[in-house]
Amino acid sequence: MALALGGLGLLQGRVRLAAAAAATSSLGRPGRRAPVQGGAATAALPSAGRSYGSEAKEEEELRVRYLDDEHKGIVVLGLNRSHAKNALNKNILKMMSKAVDALKSDKKVRTVIFRSEVPGIFCAGADLKERAKMHSSEVSSFVSKARATINEMVMESHRKAGGIPRLQDAAANLPVPTIAAIDGTALGGGLELALACDIRVAASSAKMGLVETKLAIIPGAGGTQRLPRTIGVSLAKELIFSARVVDGEEAKSIGLISHVVEQNEAGDAAYRRALALAKEFLPQGPVAMRVAKLAINQGMEVDLVTGLAIEEACYAQTIPTKDRIEGLLAFKEKRPPRYKGE
Numbered sequence: 001m002a003l004a005l006g007g008l009g010l011l012q013g014r015v016r017l018a019a020a021a022a023a024t025s026s027l028g029r030p031g032r033r034a035p036v037q038g039g040a041a042t043a044a045l046p047s048a049g050r051s052y053g054s055e056a057k058e059e060e061e062l063r064v065r066y067l068d069d070e071h072k073g074i075v076v077l078g079l080n081r082s083h084a085k086n087a088l089n090k091n092i093l094k095m096m097s098k099a100v101d102a103l104k105s106d107k108k109v110r111t112v113i114f115r116s117e118v119p120g121i122f123c124a125g126a127d128l129k130e131r132a133k134m135h136s137s138e139v140s141s142f143v144s145k146a147r148a149t150i151n152e153m154v155m156e157s158h159r160k161a162g163g164i165p166r167l168q169d170a171a172a173n174l175p176v177p178t179i180a181a182i183d184g185t186a187l188g189g190g191l192e193l194a195l196a197c198d199i200r201v202a203a204s205s206a207k208m209g210l211v212e213t214k215l216a217i218i219p220g221a222g223g224t225q226r227l228p229r230t231i232g233v234s235l236a237k238e239l240i241f242s243a244r245v246v247d248g249e250e251a252k253s254i255g256l257i258s259h260v261v262e263q264n265e266a267g268d269a270a271y272r273r274a275l276a277l278a279k280e281f282l283p284q285g286p287v288a289m290r291v292a293k294l295a296i297n298q299g300m301e302v303d304l305v306t307g308l309a310i311e312e313a314c315y316a317q318t319i320p321t322k323d324r325i326e327g328l329l330a331f332k333e334k335r336p337p338r339y340k341g342e
Helices: 010-024 092-103 128-132 137-154 167-172 189-196 221-230 232-242 249-253 269-281 286-299 304-318 322-333
Strands: 064-067 073-081 110-116 122-124 176-183 185-187 199-203 207-209 260-263
Touching: 064 092, 073 092, 073 269, 092 189, 110 269, 122 176, 122 189, 128 207, 167 189, 167 221, 176 189, 185 189, 189 207, 199 249, 199 269, 221 232, 260 269, 286 304, 286 322
Parallel strands: 073 110, 110 176, 122 185, 176 199, 185 207, 199 260
Antiparallel strands: 064 073
């Protein structure tokens, strides 16, 4: 029976059972995530369709574009709050959550790119003007509900805590590969959104940092957990304690991003590189891509023995698929495979 691309809940349940079984039979140390390395490249760029008004309508603050032709299967989510430097407010969080929910069940989606439609800015973090209007008790409630939503979304639950979705974990929980194209400044929650993506590409001129301690708070959208898992505990502490901002070159050297590119005149060099990467993913088996991401994500949170049990459970899901048979047949006939995600 083919694995349904629209939902991996059953497989995730089996993965958790496999992990539990392995954990009871042996002891091990937690795995570590190594920095991703890679070089630069260029690609033909589909029409970006940017529009820079002084203030976008609420329904235009997030632009969802399904690419065509040679890029079919790639979806681009573009932040478009130029007047607020793409600061994250309640509206854009709800729009992002709604978009991600739709993408999760779309079998035609193969890779998602997060980018900015505003020149020089990826995302400036939380909307502090909106936050300033909240009472302290409301802020506490907002953060508490957002934190609860993270745990629910990680467990593939579609419930929302008080109607406030958790943007960063919506990105992390997408079953297909996700790429953050950082062509400008990514601070606070903006960098946390990028950290939730599988791969990060940045222009050398881009600025990145978790600067929350300057405001007497801490990163609250996954930064204290994902940054140390990406660059190591000691360096993550240093960056968070100092609220230091790094450029694309330094970000690449410490493993914060996978690729760094020189910015071009159009200001979209990171997006072009992200698009080239996404295009590399398109020929691969859709079921295999989703299950591979699940195996890696789950395995990184447990010891090696448990991780191998997770891998075994995930591999088993690819065996009965039509795509696996098509791959073997295509190899035998010396032609490109025609995968359908079944």
